[in-house]
Amino acid sequence: MIFDRVTIYVKAGNGGNGCVSFRREKYVSHGGPDGGDGGRGGDIIFRVDEGKNTLLDFKYRRKFIASNGEDGKNSRFHGKNAENLIIPLPPGTLIKDPKTGKIIKDMSDSDVASSGSFTLLKGGKGGFGNTHFATPTRQTPNFAKAGIKGQEMEIALELKMLADVGLVGMPSAGKSTILSVLSSAKPKIADYHFTTLSPILGVVEAKAGGYVLADIPGLIEGAHEGLGLGHEFLRHIDRCRILVNVVDASGSEGRDPLDDIATINNELFQYNPELLKRPMIIAANKIDMMSDENKKRLQKYADEKNLEIFFMCAGIGEGVRELSEAIAARLKTLPPLKVFEPELDISDIKDELQDDEITITVSNGVFDVKAERLVNVVNSINFSDRESTAYFQKVLRRAGIFDALEKKGIKEGDTVNIYGAEFEYYK
Numbered sequence: 001m002i003f004d005r006v007t008i009y010v011k012a013g014n015g016g017n018g019c020v021s022f023r024r025e026k027y028v029s030h031g032g033p034d035g036g037d038g039g040r041g042g043d044i045i046f047r048v049d050e051g052k053n054t055l056l057d058f059k060y061r062r063k064f065i066a067s068n069g070e071d072g073k074n075s076r077f078h079g080k081n082a083e084n085l086i087i088p089l090p091p092g093t094l095i096k097d098p099k100t101g102k103i104i105k106d107m108s109d110s111d112v113a114s115s116g117s118f119t120l121l122k123g124g125k126g127g128f129g130n131t132h133f134a135t136p137t138r139q140t141p142n143f144a145k146a147g148i149k150g151q152e153m154e155i156a157l158e159l160k161m162l163a164d165v166g167l168v169g170m171p172s173a174g175k176s177t178i179l180s181v182l183s184s185a186k187p188k189i190a191d192y193h194f195t196t197l198s199p200i201l202g203v204v205e206a207k208a209g210g211y212v213l214a215d216i217p218g219l220i221e222g223a224h225e226g227l228g229l230g231h232e233f234l235r236h237i238d239r240c241r242i243l244v245n246v247v248d249a250s251g252s253e254g255r256d257p258l259d260d261i262a263t264i265n266n267e268l269f270q271y272n273p274e275l276l277k278r279p280m281i282i283a284a285n286k287i288d289m290m291s292d293e294n295k296k297r298l299q300k301y302a303d304e305k306n307l308e309i310f311f312m313c314a315g316i317g318e319g320v321r322e323l324s325e326a327i328a329a330r331l332k333t334l335p336p337l338k339v340f341e342p343e344l345d346i347s348d349i350k351d352e353l354q355d356d357e358i359t360i361t362v363s364n365g366v367f368d369v370k371a372e373r374l375v376n377v378v379n380s381i382n383f384s385d386r387e388s389t390a391y392f393q394k395v396l397r398r399a400g401i402f403d404a405l406e407k408k409g410i411k412e413g414d415t416v417n418i419y420g421a422e423f424e425y426y427k
């Protein structure tokens with residue numbers, strides 16, 4: 001079974017911490033601060049790999065965590081920036097928000113085509129070393145900044161193949177046979193239903209131009225309710241510019257070809273009403289066993305609906321090229337493959353990730369503060385150093401923590417706990 005939808009977890013690397021250090025030189029009793037900055041964390045980057053056609057790589061690996069930047073070192077040595085994590089995706093993959101199903105990025109858009117990749121998450125910046133905190137009045141800054149934590153999120157990947165033309169029809173209508181005549185693809189062909197279990201692409205060279213043809217597993221009435229193989233595979237014709245409705249014109253299985261066409265149209269409609277607006281061509285197959293009556297009825301139907309119809313015996317390749325030339329000629333008049341517009345701005349999601357809430361719970365007279373953004377700060381503070389704690393106070397004030405505490409009714413002398421750092425509250 002094709003593996004074409006998956007949810008994965010990605011996290012950009014954390015920035016390295018800034019370093020606290022002081023120059024130690026012979027004959028210099030009090031060297032200045034020389035702690036270097038932390039390195040940048042790795043980005044999460046997606047790249048299209050033309051050689052892939054499923055999301056199978058993600059079957060057993062669902063977590064992708066970019067490396068962290070290196071911590072700064074003494075002598076002003078900057079910590080090394082981390083390598084970016086590059087994740088290859090098959091062409092035609094959509095990146096979506098798993099919660100809303102909204103599209104964040106279509107990896108087949110012109111943006112990705114020109115730059116070759118899409119950066120989803122930026123690695124965290126490295127923290128400043130204590131060198132940055134020296135001022136004329138603060139000559140021995142005993143603190144440095146921690147690196148910024150890399151952002152993390154879950155994303156859904158969904159493959160929508162890049163096929164110009166999709167073959168749809170009932171099982172055993174001859175879809176795979178047509179693909180095998182027109183391209184070098186080797187789909188399985190047999191006289192039982194659901195021979196084809198996953199969509200197959202073939203490249204077709206016609207005189208009027210080349211195109212990509214997709215063979216989709218057979219649909220039956222009720223496919224949209226999960227009958228047969230279901231209609232899940234129709235996802236792969238979402239981008240198609242032409243649909244070919246392949247029908248067993250002989251009615252060899254006891255069904256009526258016109259009913260079959262209607263059934264397929266209805267299943268397409270159930271999946272996505274938009275699909276019925278796509279240009280459609282009828283491929284009436286198995287004419288070696290077709291009655292004149294059926295030929296007339298099919299021709300009449302096509303005329304009435306203003307559809308092109310091609311009669312063929314795909315089993316021996318007869319009439320298939322004519323269909324192919326008509327497809328190629330028609331494609332020339334149609335707009336290019338559908339590209340999906342983003343429905344969700346990734347920077348909005350990132351803001352949401354950053355703009356975490358401040359929660360304050362009071363128990364036994366202790367005000368417990370939780371806010372994701374403070375974790376980094378708490379880790380970077382040297383609580384035995386007066387200037388470092390003064391800096392901490394400043395950050396808390398700026399982040400609105402003090403205001404939030406006041407609202408909760410804090411009084412001077414009460415105890416505040418922020419991720420294990422405890423202190424008494426004074427204005």
Ligand SMILES: Nc1nc2c(ncn2[C@@H]2O[C@H](COP(=O)(O)OP(=O)(O)OP(=O)(O)O)[C@@H](O)[C@H]2O)c(=O)[nH]1
Nearest residue numbers: 172173174175176177190194195196218313314315
């Ligand atoms: N008599 C006749 N049989 C044909 C013709 N074309 C294909 N067949 C046979 O019809 C059967 C089904 O063909 P496939 O190409 O596997 O049909 P499919 O539409 O891909 O079927 P699924 O993959 O099950 O949906 C096979 O046994 C073919 O040999 C034809 O023109 N005439």
Ligand SMILES: [Mg+2]
Nearest residue numbers: 175176195196
């Ligand atoms: Mg088939």
